[in-house]
Amino acid sequence: MSEQISTGISGLDTILRGGITAGHAVLVQGTPGAGKTTLGLQFIYQGALQHNQAGLVITFEEFPQQIYHDALKLGFDLKALEAQNKLRVISTSPAVLHKQIQEGAGIIQRLVADMKVERILVDSITHFQRITTDPVALRDLLNSFLNSLRQGGFTTMLTQEVSHEETEDVTFEQYIVDCVIRLSFALVNRTERIRTIEILKCRGQGFLAGKHSVEISEGGMRVFPRPEPVSRLTASEEEGELKFVPGIVRAPTGIVGLDRMLEGGLIDGFSTLVTGDSGAGKSILALQFIDAGIKQGEKGLYVALRENYEKVLKTARSMGIDLEALIAEGKLTFLSRSPVKMNADALYWELYEMLQSLEVKRAVIDSLTDLQPSIDDPNRFRDYVYALVDLFSARQITSIFTSQDAGGSGDQELVESELSMVFDAIIALRLRRIQDHIRKTIVVLKLRGSSHDTGIRQFKITNEGIVVQTQFEGPTAFIRQLQKV
Amino acid sequence: MIGVEDGSASNPVNDVQQQWPPGEKSPELSGLAEVLKNPAATKVLRFFHENEFTMDTVQGLALWTGCAPHHVANVVEALVRLKILERVGEGEDAVYLLFGSSRGERSAGKAALRALVCGHLPRKATL
Numbered sequence: 345m346s347e348q349i350s351t352g353i354s355g356l357d358t359i360l361r362g363g364i365t366a367g368h369a370v371l372v373q374g375t376p377g378a379g380k381t382t383l384g385l386q387f388i389y390q391g392a393l394q395h396n397q398a399g400l401v402i403t404f405e406e407f408p409q410q411i412y413h414d415a416l417k418l419g420f421d422l423k424a425l426e427a428q429n430k431l432r433v434i435s436t437s438p439a440v441l442h443k444q445i446q447e448g449a450g451i452i453q454r455l456v457a458d459m460k461v462e463r464i465l466v467d468s469i470t471h472f473q474r475i476t477t478d479p480v481a482l483r484d485l486l487n488s489f490l491n492s493l494r495q496g497g498f499t500t501m502l503t504q505e506v507s508h509e510e511t512e513d514v515t516f517e518q519y520i521v522d523c524v525i526r527l528s529f530a531l532v533n534r535t536e537r538i539r540t541i542e543i544l545k546c547r548g549q550g551f552l553a554g555k556h557s558v559e560i561s562e563g564g565m566r567v568f569p570r571p572e573p574v575s576r577l578t579a580s581e582e583e584g585e586l587k588f589v590p591g592i593v594r595a596p597t598g599i600v601g602l603d604r605m606l607e608g609g610l611i612d613g614f615s616t617l618v619t620g621d622s623g624a625g626k627s628i629l630a631l632q633f634i635d636a637g638i639k640q641g642e643k644g645l646y647v648a649l650r651e652n653y654e655k656v657l658k659t660a661r662s663m664g665i666d667l668e669a670l671i672a673e674g675k676l677t678f679l680s681r682s683p684v685k686m687n688a689d690a691l692y693w694e695l696y697e698m699l700q701s702l703e704v705k706r707a708v709i710d711s712l713t714d715l716q717p718s719i720d721d722p723n724r725f726r727d728y729v730y731a732l733v734d735l736f737s738a739r740q741i742t743s744i745f746t747s748q749d750a751g752g753s754g755d756q757e758l759v760e761s762e763l764s765m766v767f768d769a770i771i772a773l774r775l776r777r778i779q780d781h782i783r784k785t786i787v788v789l790k791l792r793g794s795s796h797d798t799g800i801r802q803f804k805i806t807n808e809g810i811v812v813q814t815q816f817e818g819p820t821a822f823i824r825q826l827q828k829v
Numbered sequence: 830m831i832g833v834e835d836g837s838a839s840n841p842v843n844d845v846q847q848q849w850p851p852g853e854k855s856p857e858l859s860g861l862a863e864v865l866k867n868p869a870a871t872k873v874l875r876f877f878h879e880n881e882f883t884m885d886t887v888q889g890l891a892l893w894t895g896c897a898p899h900h901v902a903n904v905v906e907a908l909v910r911l912k913i914l915e916r917v918g919e920g921e922d923a924v925y926l927l928f929g930s931s932r933g934e935r936s937a938g939k940a941a942l943r944a945l946v947c948g949h950l951p952r953k954a955t956l
Contacts, residue, residue, distance in 0.1 A: 407893070408880040434882045437889035440924055451884060451917060451924070451931050458933060 348549070349397075349499060352390025353383060355567030355693070359543060359552045364523060366462075368547070369490050369500045371469075371517055374527035379539060379560055380503040381406065382418065383527065384465040386564045387501050389420040392430040397462035399425075400455070401433040402441055404471035408433040418564045429459055438472045442485065445492045456496070464493065468503040469517065483516050490520055522547040527558070532720070536685065541567055557689040568689035573730030574738070592794070595706065595742040598636025599629065601812020602771070605788050605797035610769060613740040614792065615733040617712075617764060619747045620773035624784055625805050626746040627651070627659060629773070630708040632809045633744055635665045638675045642705035645741075647695070648680045649714035656680075663809040677702055683714035688728060691715075692735070699739060707736050711746040712763075722762070729766050768792040773803075786812060864907040865945075869900035877914065877927055878946040881939060884917075884926040913942055 348363040357363045364370055374380045388399035401422075403411060411433055415422050425431035432455065444450035455461070469486065476482050493500045504517060506526075518524045524544040529537050539558035543551040557568045596609035603609045610616055610633075618626045627650075634644040646667075648656050656678075660667045670676040677698070681691060709715075712729060719725040729745070736743040745767070764770055770789040775782050786803050788796045803812045864870050872894040877883055883893070887905060891898040905925045908914040915928045915938075928938025 408882065432882055433880075434884060435880050435893065436883065436885050437892070440885055440889060443922065451926065454931070454933075 346548070350390070350395065352386050352394065353565050353567055355556070355569050356383075356541070356565075358569045359541070359556055359567060360546065361550050361552070364499065364546075365548060366499050367494060367497050368522035369493060369502060369520075370523040370525060371521040372501055372503045372525045372527065373506050373515075373518075374503075375506055375508070375529060378527035378529040379558065379565055380505075380527055381411070381414075381467050382560055382565050383525070384467055384501045384503055385411070385415050385420060385422075386418075388431060388463050388465050389415065389422065389425065389564075391463040392425050396430070398430045398459045399432075399463040399465070400452075400459075400461045401431070401465045401467070403433065403435050403467050404438055404441075404474075406467065408435050417562075418560070419562055420564065432459065432461075437474065438469075439475050441466075442472075442475065442489055445489060456498075462497075462499060464498045464500045466500065466502045468505060470503075470505045479516070483520070486517065487520050518545065521545075528555070538687075557687055559687065559690060568687065568693050570689060570724075571692040571728055571731030571735075573727055574734050595633075595642075596636050596640075597629070598632040598639070599810045599812060601801065601803065602629075602786065602788075602810070605786075605799075605801065605812070606769075606791060607794060607796055610742055610744075611791070611794060612742055613737055614768035615737060615743045615745065615766070616769040616771060617745050617747055617767040618771045618773065619749045621775045622748050624773035624775050625803070625810055626748075626773055627656070627710050628663065628805060628809055629771070630710050630744050630746055631656075631660050631663065631665060634676065634706055634708055635660075635670075637706035637742075638670055643675055643677075643703055644670075645677045645679070645695075645698075645702065645704045645707040647691075647707070647709045648678070649683050649686070649709070650711055652682075653678065653680045663807060677704065683717070686715065686718040688715050688718045692728070692732060695732075696735060699735065699741075704739075704741055707741050707743040709743070709745045711748065713746075713748040726762050726766065729763060733766055764790070786810075861911055861945075864904060864911065867900060867904050867907075869894065869896040869904045870907075872896055873901060873904045873908070874913075874942065874946050878942050881927055881935075881942075882930075884924050884930070886922065886924055888921070890925065913938055913945070 346368075347366045348360075349366045350357050350363045351360065372380045372383055385401065388401055391397040392399050401408075401411065412422050422431055422433060426433070434452070441452065444452040447453070472482060472486060472489075475485060490500075502517075502521065504515070506515075523546040526542045526544055528540045528542070530540070532538050539560065540555040541558045542555045543553065552569055552572070554570055556570050559566050559568070593612035594603075594606075594609035595612045595614075596603045597606070618629055620626055630646070634646055637644050646656070651659070657667050667676065667678065671678055679694075679698075709732065715728075716725055719728055732745075733743070747763075749772075767790070769791045772787050772789055774785045774787075776785055777783075784803050784805070785800050787800045788798070801812050803810050805811075873890060873896070876890070876894050880893075883890075885893065887898050887902045890896075890905065891901045894901065905914055905916075909916045909925070912928050914925050915931060917924045917926070917931055927935050927942065929935040930938075
């Protein structure tokens with residue numbers, strides 16, 4: 345079996361399940377600005393720097409001086425590697441390159457042998473049309489060129505321009521290479537562009553199909569593989585798996601009345617959706633849950649996507665929770681990200697990396713409503729939430745995800761919704777208008793593997809947080825109570 | 830004598846000769862001043878100076894520099910005679926590269942080129 349080599353691009357090796365096969369020819373397609381040259385340069389630069397594999401960059405259009413300059417802005421000092429004879433940027437014409445490679449004893453051959461070149465970037469093969477525009481002749485020419493490179497044992501990246509972002513047209517170049525990578529910088533929401541990468545083909549190896557998000561910044565290109573949920577058990581297996589287990593460990597929420605409704609608290613390692621109306625107290629419930637954990641020695645993680653740090657700090661302070669102190673003592677990790685231009689996949693991988701070193705026992709994502717706009721497809725959003733839930737449950741972290749539900753959706757619809765299937769427990773907080781009074785109610789709609797209170801209860805938000813009161817008996821009883829007063 | 834941008838004047842022949850290793854036969858430099866008068870010379874010299882691993886035909890160099898191919902042809906042939914560039918192959922397929930590149934001994938050609946570009950060419954290229 346051929347050896348797989350690292351591309352040097354963070355995340356891309358994950359998509360390629362280990363990297364690209366040594367000796368393969370990889371076609372990198374994309375529109376202008378999609379990041380083709382950046383990807384290619386990073387492959388060459390990191391190959392030379394990290395794996396001591398000398399690299400050759402052949403450019404047909406962009407001046408080497410511009411390449412040095414642009415690469416340096418990304419943190420790649422190509423000149424330094426040139427001085428060490430580990431890298432060379434050559435400007436030439438397709439005809440010269442082709443002739444040199446074919447002849448076998450040309451200047452490039454000598455250079456490649458002297459430097460012991462293992463990686464080559466050709467930017468871009470679109471320029472081979474300068475030799476011929478006849479499709480048959482062009483295919484033969486490129487085939488011959490690629491075969492020469494394959495026989496030389498080089499791992500080669502070839503960039504190619506495409507005219508449309510979402511084109512499904514199959515080019516002949518896609519057939520003659522071993523691997524096809526498509527980069528896109530497509531318009532979304534009519535005003536913003538987002539970068540994505542997709543593997544269309546990779547001979548002899550598996551890969552994660554579909555589009556994955558990409559960011560280019562100082563340090564180069566970074567790919568964020570689309571988070572994938574772990575495979576689920578079949579329905580019949582699930583029934584057997586999730587039977588009530590007596591003596592199961594509970595994670596108290598810190599709200600006495602709610603813990604009573606939950607018969608002791610949430611279940612350790614389970615994920616809960618706290619959904620409901622805006623202003624009903626979802627974030628407060630989440631903060632109390634984190635605080636209760638910390639009080640019993642469990643470290644917490646709070647991810648704020650709606651409110652900024654200052655606002656969450658004030659909310660917590662109003663209930664007597666000093667978040668600043670908890671953070672300073674290392675008991676709480678606080679992550680605040682703006683929902684504007686949110687890259688949900690990047691957030692997932694940030695959390696993933698964070699959880700490799702953090703010993704967290706409780707986590708809050710506040711809120712899913714702010715994550716949703718960055719993932720336009722509902723099925724993809726559900727899978728994303730599944731992956732996030734898995735991220736926590738695999739580490740036995742008890743988690744709460746808040747979400748503002750669409751106005752008018754009933755409890756039954758909520759329980760049966762696609763998203764709710766992801767969670768082990770669902771708690772709904774509602775604002776109910778009765779004549780000219782607003783009442784806050786709480787109900788446990790679902791608690792997998794456990795019995796729970798099914799009543800609708802009224803609650804208040806005090807300076808100690810949520811206080812669950814008596815059973816809510818509906819409008820008639822409520823009006824009767826008002827008349828008595 | 831050729832004037833440079835800051836008003837000083839120096840001799841390009843001397844500057845190029847000084848870069849040649851002692852004991853090695855230096856090129857015939859009497860035609861250098863004439864070459865530098867060619868409008869394409871500045872662009873070709875500067876292009877090779879900034880992109881030192883270039884290897885291309887007259888047609889390719891014309892594309893890189895934006896000069897007419899016949900001007901480029903005259904300049905590169907003159908630079909080959911001056912041992913600043915070297916030519917591999919003949920006719921239309923002839924490839925030009927920095928002197929000594931094919932033998933991996935580019936230092937003399939590179940230093941001579943640097944002396945010319947830094948000492949005798951305007952700092953900014955003109956159309």
